Amino acid sequence: MKRKTISWRAVSLWTGGSLVALAVCVGIFAPYLTPSDPLLINLDIRLSPPSLHYPLGTDQMGRCVLSRLIMGTRTSLFYSMLALGAALSISVPLGLLAGFAGGRTDRFIMRTIDMLLAFPSLILSIAITGLLGPSLANLLLAFVLVWWAGYARIVRGIVMQIKEKDFIMAARSSGGSPTxxxxxxxxxxxxxxxxxxxxxxIGTIMLSISGLSFLGLGSQPPTPEWGVMLNDSRPYMQTIPRLMLYPGLAIMTVTIGFNLLGEGLRKRDRIET
Incomplete structure (x- = not known):
């Protein structure tokens, strides 16, 4: 009798998918899951330890850490997906155009991409955000303006592989238009x-947004965002390390979830093809 073996691909796919689904559900239903108002300040209970009413304690302003962590899921996850979607809305059409058209069109697009990729993406994002002013909207705009180039190069490579397939040749022979x-x-x-x-x-984008918010270039206090929470708790790193531990674990868990999901999808796509 053969014993069924669980492949790493399946474990990666289901574990990552479960973590991502949990994070998305928490982000969607965040207002209904928070035990307290994440913006409510009460200095009388500042830096309180975990209790029944405040399961993860309170921060330096007396705000519920768990409520801010839950609302931070919505902020961090939503804006990371928004930045990725906006970048893909630029890179996918340009990558399709460059990969399929070729010739001068391809050379012009690729030289533009090469100029952008000549600068470190994170440093260029910091420079653009610094010029525009620190805010989450300006940070997202900087990410979109910089990060689309790398995605467009990858999309172009995918299109160039696909257009050499036999079914594309057959579609051309049957009189199909380029569109x-x-x-x-x-x-x-x-x-x-x-x-x-x-x-x-998306995990990389979330890490970058949280990191720049930690530096003060993204979300601004009192917005409940994981990078902001890390920055606010920095002075208490040695005395009350749990204030930095919670948002750090949240960032790590969601990032690992997306990476496991992407790795599982990549291996499944490789096996099926």
């Missing part, structure tokens, strides 16, 4: 690799 070939054949076949890319990259 029809791209929309009906290339884009559907490129969707799966791009989904894997998005799953792998």
């Amino acid at each position: 029809q070939i791209v929309l009906r054949h290339i884009l559907p076949n490129a969707a799966r690799p791009m989904l894997v890319l998005a799953s792998l990259e």
Whole structure:
């Protein structure tokens, strides 16, 4: 009797998917899950230890840490997905155009991408945010302006592989227009690799947004955001380390979840193809 073995791909896919689904549900229902008002200040109970009413204690302003952590899930996750979606809305059309059209169009787009990629993405994002002013909206704009270039290069490579397939040659021979070939054949076949890319990259974006918010360039107090919570609790790192531990664990858990999900999707896509 053969024993069934659980592959690492399945474990990675289901573990990552469960963590991501949990984070999304917490973000969606955050206002109904918070035990207290995450913005309510009560200096009389500042830095209180965990209790029945405040399961994770209170911060330096007397605010419920658990409530701010839950609301921070919505802020960190939503804006990371928004930044990724905006970057992909630029990179996918340009990558499709460069990979399928080729020639001068491809060279012009790729030289533009090469100029952007000549600068470190994170440093360029910091510079743009510094010029525009520290705020979450300006940070997201900086990410979109910088990070689309790397995604467009990857999409171009995917399209160049797909357009050499036999079914693309058959579509051209049957008189299909370039627009029809791209929309009906290339884009559907490129969707799966791009989904894997998005799953792998959203964790990196979340880490970057939280890191820059920690430096004061993203979300500003009193916004409940994980990077802001890390920055606010920095003076108490040695005396009350739990204030930094909670948002740090939240960032790590969600990032690992997206990375496991992306890795599981990547391995499944490789096996099926």
